[in-house]
Amino acid sequence: MKKKAGIYIHIPFCKRKCFYCHFATIPFDSQLVNEYLNSVKNELRMKSNSGYVIDSIYVGGGSPSLLEEAHYFSLMESISKYYQMASNPEISIECNPEDISNEKLKIFKNAGFNRLSIGTQSFIEEDLKYLQRGHSVNQSLKAVSIALEHLFSNLNVDFIIGLPTQNEKSLDLNYSHVERFNLPHVSCYLLENVLPAHSSEECQHKLYNFTRKRLGAFNHYEVSNFCKSGFECRHNLKYWKNQEYIGIGLSASGFQDHKDYKNDDDFTDYLKKTRQNILPVKEINSINPVSRKIVMGLRRLKGLPISSFHSYSKELAFLSDENLLIKVGNNIAVNPEKILLLNEILTYFV
Ligand SMILES: C[S@@+](CC[C@H](N)C(=O)[O-])C[C@H]1O[C@@H](n2cnc3c(N)ncnc32)[C@H](O)[C@@H]1O
Ligand code: SF4
Numbered sequence: 001m002k003k004k005a006g007i008y009i010h011i012p013f014c015k016r017k018c019f020y021c022h023f024a025t026i027p028f029d030s031q032l033v034n035e036y037l038n039s040v041k042n043e044l045r046m047k048s049n050s051g052y053v054i055d056s057i058y059v060g061g062g063s064p065s066l067l068e069e070a071h072y073f074s075l076m077e078s079i080s081k082y083y084q085m086a087s088n089p090e091i092s093i094e095c096n097p098e099d100i101s102n103e104k105l106k107i108f109k110n111a112g113f114n115r116l117s118i119g120t121q122s123f124i125e126e127d128l129k130y131l132q133r134g135h136s137v138n139q140s141l142k143a144v145s146i147a148l149e150h151l152f153s154n155l156n157v158d159f160i161i162g163l164p165t166q167n168e169k170s171l172d173l174n175y176s177h178v179e180r181f182n183l184p185h186v187s188c189y190l191l192e193n194v195l196p197a198h199s200s201e202e203c204q205h206k207l208y209n210f211t212r213k214r215l216g217a218f219n220h221y222e223v224s225n226f227c228k229s230g231f232e233c234r235h236n237l238k239y240w241k242n243q244e245y246i247g248i249g250l251s252a253s254g255f256q257d258h259k260d261y262k263n264d265d266d267f268t269d270y271l272k273k274t275r276q277n278i279l280p281v282k283e284i285n286s287i288n289p290v291s292r293k294i295v296m297g298l299r300r301l302k303g304l305p306i307s308s309f310h311s312y313s314k315e316l317a318f319l320s321d322e323n324l325l326i327k328v329g330n331n332i333a334v335n336p337e338k339i340l341l342l343n344e345i346l347t348y349f350v
Contacts, residue, residue: 004086005049005256006056006238007079009040010249011064012267015096015134020160022193024251024265025062036250037071039274041078043248046279048082049256052244055086056235059113065099072111090115090154090234098135100143105150115154115233116147117187122159122166123177130165144181154231156185161211162204163191171207175214184231186215189224190340205340212336220301223339240299242292250280260285260292294349298342303333315348 013028013036026032057079079085092115093108100118108116120140121131128137135143140157147155159174178186188211190204218226222240225233238245239255247254251265264270264280273280290311297304303325309316309332316332319325324345326335334342 002051002053002084003244004055005052005243006058006235006245007044007054007083008058008060008235008245008247008249008252008254009064009075010060010062010247010252010263011067012036012062012250013066014061014063015066019132020191020194023062026250026267028063028066033067033071035271037074039271039280040075040249042274042277043280044078044082046274046277047246047248049246050084052083052246053086054079054083054089056090056238056245057092058235059091059093060117061094063096063099064093065095065104069107069111072107072113076112092117092233092235094119095143096135097140097143100147102146102150105147105152108152109150114152115156116152117156117158118143118147120144120157120159122163122170123174124165124170126165127160127163127170130163131160141177144177144183148181153184155183156187156233157183159186159188160191161188161207166207168207168210171210172214175211178215184228185233186218186226187224188215188226201340208340209337220336222301223299223342240296242289242296258286258289260287291349295346298334298346298349301333301336301339303328303331305330306332308332312349319345319348 010024012025013033014025015028017025059075091113093113094117096119118140120143121133122128123137123140125137128135144155144157157178161171190208212220215226218228220226221232222236225236235245244256245254246256247261247263250263250267250270252263254261261281261284264273264282270280290308293308294304294312297308306327316325323335324338324341325332334345338345
């Protein structure tokens with residue numbers, strides 16, 4: 001019997017590098033895009049596996065919305081050439097708001113994308129200025145609005161929370177746009193990797209807890225993700241449910257046959273290896289499967305079955321006494337009030 005799996009494809013090109021961004025990116029260059037996509041297609045071929053049925057594809061970045069029509073079509077063509085597709089796959093693409101136009105949306109539809117994730121970050125001009133974004137609030141609002149007109153009903157917007165320019169009132173305004181558009185999915189990421197910390201931990205907790213309350217009509221299904229019923233991101237759920245996914249492209253990660261791997265993050269090395277038909281894999285790890293299941297599964301607010309903790313009974317007892325882990329039906333989950341301590345909690349299971 002074939003296994004269901006997802007494919008993540010990393011498109012590293014961006015018009016400019018945002019100071020806060022820790023993803024693998026390189027400056028946009030149309031010549032390099034063609035070379036890179038040839039490498040990606042080569043990698044798709046090298047990793048082809050007849051034991052899989054692909055039911056999710058996630059094209060992330062970087063800024064995949066910068067590509068041209070022919071690029072999207074040839075990527076999709078390669079995937080269906082080398083992999084068996086499920087009958088109704090979820091096919092997502094990450095978009096920068098300034099790249100979205102009526103024409104682009106038609107291209108996305110025709111190429112087969114059925115889920116968009118738009119990097120709006122905030123609908124407040126002051127926040128965008130702080131983040132030095134390349135788009136205005138109006139551009140973001142228009143992007144969301146025309147995406148809905150083009151019937152991309154499976155739509156996510158990204159917010160970054162914990163900015164020094166933010167407070168509960170401005171977040172409230174952000175979320176009122178989510179309500180007005182009746183959006184089915186919102187990702188709210190706490191600002192990470194910006195040193196020195198731009199806003200205190202206490203402030204971050206406050207804004208995060210406000211978000212949880214304000215988005216009470218949504219299912220808070222993962223630390224940073226909120227959705228209306230039936231709109232969980234199928235691809236991202238694979239990460240947290242310990243399911244298999246193939247990672248393609250610069251710095252991409254994958255999980256196949258009980259092994260985690262990470263691709264090269266040096267662009268030259270990546271091109272060189274894939275041109276020579278060598279897998280561009282930088283490291284492979286076999287993580288204890290029980291530990292991996294817990295570490296990934298505790299990111300979900302519903303947690304995971306109590307039986308998953310059989311080899312960690314002492315840790316479970318201690319963390320439950322500390323009120324960090326709680327029982328939710330037959331599952332064990334992180335106490336939602338303590339979710340910002342997740343990374344510390346996870347250290348007990350690695
Ligand atoms: C891989 S990025 C691609 C998004 C797209 N290029 C854009 O900028 O609109 C996906 C999301 O990660 C989030 N992100 C990036 N850097 C972050 C950081 N330092 N802290 C928190 N979230 C971050 C942003 O919300 C962003 O939309
Ligand atoms: S545009 Fe997006 S992916 Fe590119 S540097 Fe900025 S946040 Fe990172």
